Amino acid sequence: MNPIPWQRPVPMLCGLTAATLLVAAPLAAQAETFPSKPVNFVVPFPPGGPTDAMARTLAVALTEALGQSVIVENKSGAGGNIGADMVARAKPDGYTIMFGTSGPLAINQSLYTKISYDPATSFAPIIRVGHLPNILVVHPKLHASTVQQLIAQDKAKPASLNYASSGNGASSHLAGVLFNQKAGTQLQHVPYKGTGPALNDLLAGQVDMTFTDILTAMPYIQSGKLKAIGVTTDKRSQAMPQIPTIAEQGLPGYDVSVFFGVVAPKGTPADRIATLNQAFRKALASDKVRSVFAAQGLEPAPDHSPQALGRFISEEVGKWKTVVDASGAKLD
Known part of the structure; x- marks a missing residue:
């Protein structure tokens, strides 16, 4: 017995639907599983200093928040420029991020005669942590x-x-x-x-x-x-x-501190920046991290959004250019 005509397209439609689902499934899984491997947390200064200590405190809390290991890597030299350059050139996939300070993220652009990255345009901001x-x-x-x-x-x-x-x-x-x-x-x-x-x-x-x-x-x-x-x-x-x-x-506008911010390479997908930002927020809100940072004298940032860090870096670059130019200081 022949099938009723209106029944004939059904197998084809079902096949198309199944094929579409097979293609979409890996894409959805890929988006949902970040991070699926350890995250490299670059500190552009030697081990043992305050920046390194803060990064290691954060790495422990981030490992719990992300469900993946966060590994601190010290890449020091040239006032933080070597580590910053490495991160700026890294694959923009969210697996390489940097714990930067005022030097590599603001001052060095005006201070060093040779610098291969731009703190305002070479990175995707993740979060401003605070300042000392x-x-x-x-x-x-x-x-x-x-x-x-x-x-x-x-x-x-x-x-x-x-x-x-x-x-x-x-x-x-x-x-x-x-x-x-x-x-x-x-x-x-x-x-x-x-x-x-x-x-x-x-x-x-x-x-x-x-x-x-x-x-x-x-x-x-x-x-x-x-x-x-x-x-x-x-x-x-x-x-x-x-x-x-x-x-x-009597000196209004005088404001000098060492700020700490986390950035990724430019081009890192927005959803991965959002995932990292939320993990850092969770880490910074934990009692252990808050007590350790308070004991170190860290003042928390007023705004933890990526956009706030981006604006702040741009402002700091301009501010310190004026001061460095006035000082006459230049480094190779």
């Missing part, structure tokens, strides 16, 4: 205890005061350049090879002051070996809320 405030501290021999007293002392005898930094182009150097710009002072820069040597000479009274991170300075402030003049960020530090900011002492 610095603090201006002086040797007790200085009579100044406030920003205005310090400015008055410098202007009474121009170029008589100096400040130590951890090196040319470091945030502790550029903080002094910005201070001179805002205050009209002539503080003289004395570069050292690292924070330790700079702090040792300050404690010995060989230099007058320095801009350093709050956690490093805190025990010396509490013991009276150093005097705190002001916090360098636009808001007071949660670690030492009793210390006023430099901005609120």
